[in-house]
Amino acid sequence: MYSYMPVSVVNLTNPLNKSLQGKYFLGETDQLHPTDSNRTWAALINPPHSGVNLYFGIYVLSNLSDDKLVSQICFCSNLPTHGKQSHEVSTANLAFHPNPLPHGQIQFGSNLDTTHLSAIPVSTRVIPSYSSVASEKDGHWIIGPGKAILFTLTSSMDHPSPAVISFGWWEEAQGRY
Secondary structure, three states: OOOOOOOOOOOOOHHHHHHHOOOEEEEEOOOEOOOOOOOEEEEEEEOOOOOEEEEEEEEEEEEOOOOOEEEEEEEEOOOOOOOEEOOOEEEOOOOOOOOOOOOOEEEEEOOOOOOOOOEEEEEEEEEOOOEEEEEEEEEEEEEOOOEEEEEEEEEOOOOOOOEEEEEEEEEEEOOOO
16 A cells, blocks of 8 residues: 655764865874973964854874873964964865865964963863874864964973874854854
8 A cells, every 4th residue: 555665864974064065174283392391382273354164173182202291272362473384284075176275274383472362271181192182073163263273282391292283174154054
């Protein structure tokens, strides 16, 4: 009497969906060298006139040294100065040609001066020696134009402790959501 057909249901995660659209990006800093007197930093920055919001997907803090590192995560309502822009950034979908270019930027530096930086610390992490700490935010942290999420690294040693910070995010035009 009734013919029942199986229903196919596909569940796409939002990061996968954004990657399929060419809107998901990832990248990392050059090697950072924090010490007890040199606070290094990395930030995912949304330039002031980008016209997009950045949806923070994931971060990975990698400690390449035999010392534990301490990272503080800060939400910034203005941008750090004197940073170097990472060129180690790519779209997550390598099938696009030409590759989409991100509006967001990964910047990093050393000897962070917080004098003119309006930042709210929101989390502190300890990264054990020779390990990585990662956290998926799945877009819960949203960075508007002219804002940044900044990660600092310090070491208890007086010699440099190499580390790398990686970010993943997607972008949507402002007012889209």
